[in-house]
Amino acid sequence: MFTLEIECDPxxxxxxxxxxxxxxxxxxIELDALRVxxxxxxxxxxxxxxxxxxxxxxxxxxxxxWVEAARDLLQPMEVGSRFxxxxxxxxxxxxxxxLRIAVNPGLAFGTGVHETTRLCMEAxxxxxxxxxxxxxxxxxxxxxxQAARLLGAAKTxxxxxDAMAIKIAGHGFVGSVDAVAGASADLVVANINPRTIVRLAxxxxxxxxxxxxxxxxxxxxxxxAQVQAALPPARAIRRKGDWALIIxxxxx
Numbered sequence: 346m347f348t349l350e351i352e353c354d355p356x357x358x359x360x361x362x363x364x365x366x367x368x369x370x371x372x373x374i375e376l377d378a379l380r381v382x383x384x385x386x387x388x389x390x391x392x393x394x395x396x397x398x399x400x401x402x403x404x405x406x407x408x409x410x411w412v413e414a415a416r417d418l419l420q421p422m423e424v425g426s427r428f429x430x431x432x433x434x435x436x437x438x439x440x441x442x443x444l445r446i447a448v449n450p451g452l453a454f455g456t457g458v459h460e461t462t463r464l465c466m467e468a469x470x471x472x473x474x475x476x477x478x479x480x481x482x483x484x485x486x487x488x489x490x491q492a493a494r495l496l497g498a499a500k501t502x503x504x505x506x507d508a509m510a511i512k513i514a515g516h517g518f519v520g521s522v523d524a525v526a527g528a529s530a531d532l533v534v535a536n537i538n539p540r541t542i543v544r545l546a547x548x549x550x551x552x553x554x555x556x557x558x559x560x561x562x563x564x565x566x567x568x569x570a571q572v573q574a575a576l577p578p579a580r581a582i583r584r585k586g587d588w589a590l591i592i593x594x595x596x597x
Contacts, residue, residue, distance in 0.1 A: 346371070349394060349401040350382045356538055359485065363509045368394060422458070425467040428492060444495040446488060449513070461562040464583055464590040465536050466492050468560050472532055472592075473498055480504075480530040480552060482522045482545070483537040483563075487514025493532075502530070522548040532558050539564035539572050546575035553595040562590040 353361045355378050362373055370383040421431045429439040430448050439445035475497035481490040484503035494501050503517030511517050522545055530552050535542055542561050549559055564572055566589045573579055573591060581592040
């Protein structure tokens with residue numbers, strides 16, 4: 346077995362991880378915000394991988410079950426007051442009063458570990474009411490759409506421009522919010538990045554019903570002003586570590 350250690354921009358990390366899985370990785374560890382380590386069996390073509398990832402550092406590893414070791418690092422976790430996230434290969438039941446979500450860490454953005462995902466899930470706990478229609482823009486792993494369903498949303502819609510993300514999520518369509526009918530969602534959640542939120546802002550607001558709410562996240566606290574300038578006045582701005590969430594209401 347050998348590993349590839351790759352540095353990448355945080356905005357590109359999840360696409361990189363998805364590509365590593367596509368290339369046959371046996372396991373992936375996120376070392377920090379800028380580095381991932383992917384494990385490969387010796388039968389995988391090293392030269393081909395290095396052509397795809399020319400900046401990668403290739404290293405042999407000692408003979409041990411690294412996949413199992415990587416999985417052992419990932420434990421169930423509580424998010425907010427309602428959710429219990431469990432790696433897909435574990436069968437841990439949810440504690441009383443919590444909603445269980447199985448996640449496959451590393452496959453797409455949105456496993457619950459990142460601060461912005463937790464901010465969005467905590468806000469969904471407060472805002473989703475039974476019977477609501479919820480749209481998840483840039484759904485990634487689909488965790489936020491799934492959370493909304495578990496909280497009682499009658500309809501959940503999800504979209505992502507990455508076909509792999511939609512395949513992983515198992516729900517939604519390949520595309521973006523511009524394909525969604527106007528005034529069709531009671532609540533929209535967009536956990537993406539500041540540039541995309543600013544660009545999509547007119548459509549994010551267009552698809553909201555009167556008195557609908559928008560949850561915008563995926564950016565750092567220092568980028569709040571940039572995002573806020575494209576949205577109606579914030580009902581609330583929440584922070585977790587260096588990351589932020591804006592809650593805004595429909596213009597109408």
